[in-house]
Amino acid sequence: MNQHFTPVFSGARLSDQVAEQLSAEIKQGRLAPGDKLPTEARLVEQFQVSRTVVREAVSRLKSLGLLESRQGSGVFVSAQLPFAPLQFEARLAASQEAVVQMVELRRALEAEVAALAAERRRASDLRAMAHAVQALDRAVQAGGDGVAEDVKFHSAIARAARNPFLIQTLDYLSQFMHGATRVTRANEARRGDFVEQVRAEHQAILLAVQAGMPEQARQAAAAHMGNAICRIQSADPAFWLQEGERLAQALVKGLRR
Incomplete structure (x- = not known):
């Protein structure tokens, strides 16, 4: 393997x-x-x-x-793992609706994660978040999709929350979230205003966590996910026909592993 x-x-x-x-x-x-x-x-x-x-x-x-x-x-x-795998229905995954639903799930989880991170973050966490944001900016400037860097930014926030149950839940869901992130970022990359919106939203989350302001961090993270849903729902129909559905297949592959 x-x-x-x-x-x-x-x-x-x-x-x-x-x-x-x-x-x-x-x-x-x-x-x-x-x-x-x-x-x-x-x-x-x-x-x-x-x-x-x-x-x-x-x-x-x-x-x-x-x-x-x-x-x-x-x-x-271990032959006997101490948990049962979560099951999703694969045939429902490769659709615009499924991507929106996955981002809705992220909104529920990551808003709370950001609030906890603002309460519990340490200097090392803040460095990791800043490093991830800088890597994301570099990836976008180089013409990349920034998916891996985007995921790392949100992972750094999750680690700062210091709740192993939340971290493990996000770890498991990352196989599905990664596919949804590929779709959202591919759509956002098609428009300069979307790119700037996402960058500003990430900065708002980072600044709230840095300042130790839980409610502002919660609101910034929820707004980021809510705006991602709006961006997908307002995507040019041609995007979904040409590219979005193909990228969403990553969700199906994750479900079948």
Whole structure:
């Protein structure tokens, strides 16, 4: 099994970031019960961290019942996972309505996440958020879609909330949210005013979290998701026929993993 992980960076504790990525792979089904984890050397290479960081992350996931060691064979995803996978109906996913519904779900979750982040954020969290916003700006300026950078920005806010249940829920849902984000950003990239709106909305969330203002952060995050829904609903019909439906297929692929 060829797993590809994103290198972690300073911000949240490195071992926590590694554990979160591995946990997401398990919860999203890309690492299934009984699958062997990549070797320690491979994980060190992909995450660009030390062996100590990888060992701490693996130890944490073992304590949660997600991983288990087999003498002489390596580390494997536990045969009996401590959760039941959430099921969605795949045939409903590849539609404009499904994308809107996924963003509605994000609005409910991320508004509260932003409020908690404003209460609990640390200096390292603020650096991670600022780093993510800068990376997103660079990606857009270079002509990219900014999907991965957009997801990282919202992930940095989630980590700052310091609620493992919210983080794990967002980790699981990220397989569906990533597909919806591809659609929303592809639509937004077609219009300069949309691009500027999104940038301003991200800045509003960041500033409220930086200032430690929970209610303003909640409102900014909810407004961002609400505006994303409006942008999708006002998309040129040609966008959906030419591009949107194809991008939404990522939702179906996530459901079938």
